[in-house]
Amino acid sequence: MEEPKQSQTLPVVEKILSANDRIALENRKLLDEHRVLAVNVMASPGAGKTSLILRSIEALRGHLRAGVIEGDVAGHVDADKVAETGTPVVQINTGGGCHLDAPQVQAALRQLPLDEIDLLFIENVGNLVCPTGFALGEHVNMMIANVPEGHDKPIKYPGMFTVVDALVLNKIDLMPYLDFDREAFHTAVRALNANAPLFEISCQTGEGLAAWVKWLRARSAKA
Amino acid sequence: MHELAVTQSILDIALRHAEQAGAQRILVVNLLVGDLTGFVDDSIQFYFSFLSEDTLARDARLNFERVAPRARCHACGAEYTPPDSRIWTCPECEALGGEVIAGREFSVTSIEVE
Numbered sequence: 001m002e003e004p005k006q007s008q009t010l011p012v013v014e015k016i017l018s019a020n021d022r023i024a025l026e027n028r029k030l031l032d033e034h035r036v037l038a039v040n041v042m043a044s045p046g047a048g049k050t051s052l053i054l055r056s057i058e059a060l061r062g063h064l065r066a067g068v069i070e071g072d073v074a075g076h077v078d079a080d081k082v083a084e085t086g087t088p089v090v091q092i093n094t095g096g097g098c099h100l101d102a103p104q105v106q107a108a109l110r111q112l113p114l115d116e117i118d119l120l121f122i123e124n125v126g127n128l129v130c131p132t133g134f135a136l137g138e139h140v141n142m143m144i145a146n147v148p149e150g151h152d153k154p155i156k157y158p159g160m161f162t163v164v165d166a167l168v169l170n171k172i173d174l175m176p177y178l179d180f181d182r183e184a185f186h187t188a189v190r191a192l193n194a195n196a197p198l199f200e201i202s203c204q205t206g207e208g209l210a211a212w213v214k215w216l217r218a219r220s221a222k223a
Numbered sequence: 224m225h226e227l228a229v230t231q232s233i234l235d236i237a238l239r240h241a242e243q244a245g246a247q248r249i250l251v252v253n254l255l256v257g258d259l260t261g262f263v264d265d266s267i268q269f270y271f272s273f274l275s276e277d278t279l280a281r282d283a284r285l286n287f288e289r290v291a292p293r294a295r296c297h298a299c300g301a302e303y304t305p306p307d308s309r310i311w312t313c314p315e316c317e318a319l320g321g322e323v324i325a326g327r328e329f330s331v332t333s334i335e336v337e
Contacts, residue, residue: 009333190319191312
């Protein structure tokens, strides 16, 4: 006769994203071995992630050698633009995925000449929510807000604003044409993130870029 | 968000522990989920039912223990529960902002098996 089944509780205590976290640590180790500073670039679609990366590469020329991992749902439009500058670039297509994860970045790192790169931009998928949940092995998390999307984004998408090490507010050249409340934006950002530097820039005119690039260079020297 | 991928991870963790213990069936999976993770209970349960169909975890119930956010004031060090708006102001000294000390949890804490 079959014994009556006893139910029991088994302790587990395992982080659900531990597999991703483990690979992110491996990525970090690999980057450190090659003395590469990795910057995770996050923003909504159209905020100017690729524009900022291209502008930064240009400004860093002669000082730091850049590399880029491009994350997009589909296509290689961005990677093509980066490749035109002669910068090593790998395109990841997530095929519908809303964020990059550590295994995707690991595969991309294997295709990059890491000994020829000082600063690696990892352009995450355009999304203000999901990318923050997945460590990639990066040293710096940064995000780009932009004037046309409105000053209320920190209030509507607080998660990303709280975790970043630096913020850029892009498209400030459009400020005169839009009712962007600069003070409300600053107050909301500071409430969520008291310490991260905030750079107001325009990738179109180049205004404010110097301060951002200076910060990047200082951050890279520290690494 | 991206509940399908993380639900697969939850299922993998539960199955691994159940198999190690020689369990016949998983009845309940207990999860600890911080409110700041953005994960949606119903969505995870939906995917779990779908992914677990041919496994030991078929018909298992997911039990979510949610963790409310807690912040520590940058200025005076007071710990407080921030309001939903996430415009965090310290109730003690009214300084803006705070370090997150709870609310980002996301783990499988235990499973109930037979």
